[in-house]
Amino acid sequence: MPVPAPDVVRAADAELVVTDLARSRWFWVDALGFEAIEEDDEVIYLRGYEEFLHHSLVLRKGPEAGLRRLSYRVRTPEDVQRAKDFFAAKGLPTQDVPAGTTRGIGEAVRVEDPFGFPVEFFHHAEQGPRHVQRYDLRRGAEPSRIDHFNVLTPDVQAAHDFYAELGFRTSETIEDADQIYAAWMFRKPTVHDIAFTGGAGPRLHHIAFFVPESHQILRACDILGSTADHGHIERGPGRHGVSNAFYLYLRDPDGHRLELYTSDYYTGDPDHQTYRWDVQDPRRRDFWGHDVVPSWYREGSTALGLDGAPKELVHPPVSEETVHVGADGLGVVTEAELQRS
Numbered sequence: 293m294p295v296p297a298p299d300v301v302r303a304a305d306a307e308l309v310v311t312d313l314a315r316s317r318w319f320w321v322d323a324l325g326f327e328a329i330e331e332d333d334e335v336i337y338l339r340g341y342e343e344f345l346h347h348s349l350v351l352r353k354g355p356e357a358g359l360r361r362l363s364y365r366v367r368t369p370e371d372v373q374r375a376k377d378f379f380a381a382k383g384l385p386t387q388d389v390p391a392g393t394t395r396g397i398g399e400a401v402r403v404e405d406p407f408g409f410p411v412e413f414f415h416h417a418e419q420g421p422r423h424v425q426r427y428d429l430r431r432g433a434e435p436s437r438i439d440h441f442n443v444l445t446p447d448v449q450a451a452h453d454f455y456a457e458l459g460f461r462t463s464e465t466i467e468d469a470d471q472i473y474a475a476w477m478f479r480k481p482t483v484h485d486i487a488f489t490g491g492a493g494p495r496l497h498h499i500a501f502f503v504p505e506s507h508q509i510l511r512a513c514d515i516l517g518s519t520a521d522h523g524h525i526e527r528g529p530g531r532h533g534v535s536n537a538f539y540l541y542l543r544d545p546d547g548h549r550l551e552l553y554t555s556d557y558y559t560g561d562p563d564h565q566t567y568r569w570d571v572q573d574p575r576r577r578d579f580w581g582h583d584v585v586p587s588w589y590r591e592g593s594t595a596l597g598l599d600g601a602p603k604e605l606v607h608p609p610v611s612e613e614t615v616h617v618g619a620d621g622l623g624v625v626t627e628a629e630l631q632r633s
């Protein structure tokens with residue numbers, strides 16, 4: 293008898309380990325404008341202006357930068373137990389997380405998915421102050437809310453199939469006749485809550501935050517340029533092919549990648565069709581055909597296991613970067629060259 297999947301509502305919270313809390317606070321709060329709703333010498337709880345829950349990102353001080361968890365909200369308290377049963381039935385590690393372990397979050401279950409990612413499911417959450425119309429508080433890029441996770445994993449097909457079992461639907465893919473190179477999957481009625489990028493993993497590729505309009509993205513670039521902190525700008529601004537979103541990728545002081553993201557599209561109808569991009573289409577990752585910088589394909593944040601130890605990397609046999617010539621501005625590079633990079 294298959295164990296029913298939990299009813300996942302959305303990607304809701306994440307926790308990153310950062311090595312210099314003050315420097316991280318400058319980047320995420322002073323420069324980008326995230327709201328620090330609670331903080332002490334060890335941890336900062338951040339949220340966007342449209343968030344209704346306590347927070348959506350936790351920065352925790354630690355000796356080595358890494359991804360501690362990706363957290364999904366589930367619809368009912370019973371779905372937390374369902375999540376535990378679903379993963380336990382597959383022989384995957386699970387951990388009960390007492391209420392308040394993360395401030396503002398009730399009891400949760402933390403698991404390692406089959407690809408080594410630390411994933412948490414929670415229901416109860418404290419409501420934070422309603423700042424959606426506190427325009428007097430908005431600063432920097434005026435981040436609205438958390439939108440999605442993107443992770444690097446060597447077998448995108450396997451990850452896609454597992455999350456489909458978890459009840460995620462597929463909005464878009466990048467593929468060719470031989471394989472799928474990337475997939476975007478959703479529970480909330482937008483393009484994605486989780487995306488899988490082919491590459492050595494388990495590693496976090498990025499966490500994306502929605503901003504109201506493209507001008508907040510341009511303002512983030514101008515702010516970082518003004519303080520000569522333009523080195524934090526990695527890719528963009530630009531228009532994605534996949535998702536149609538306007539985007540900007542930044543790297544925080546530890547190299548954690550975040551995306552500022554706006555104007556993707558609705559996916560909530562029951563017969564929503566998956567849109568499949570050919571890996572050779574130069575507009576798939578940037579609709580204007582701009583190059584994807586190599587670091588965007590190659591770099592990510594170490595995933596930490598439930599024991600807090602960094603997860604061993606597994607490398608893919610072939611990667612999009614070695615297959616595609618054109619928009620990525622990359623000639624065909626050999627895997628050996630990639631391994632050396």
Ligand SMILES: O=S(=O)(O)c1ccc(O)c(O)c1
Nearest residue numbers: 442532533534535576577578
């Ligand atoms: O670069 S892609 O167009 O594939 C893309 C689309 C949506 C995203 O959220 C993303 O990070 C990357």
Ligand SMILES: [Fe+2]
Nearest residue numbers: 440442500551
């Ligand atoms: Fe993204």
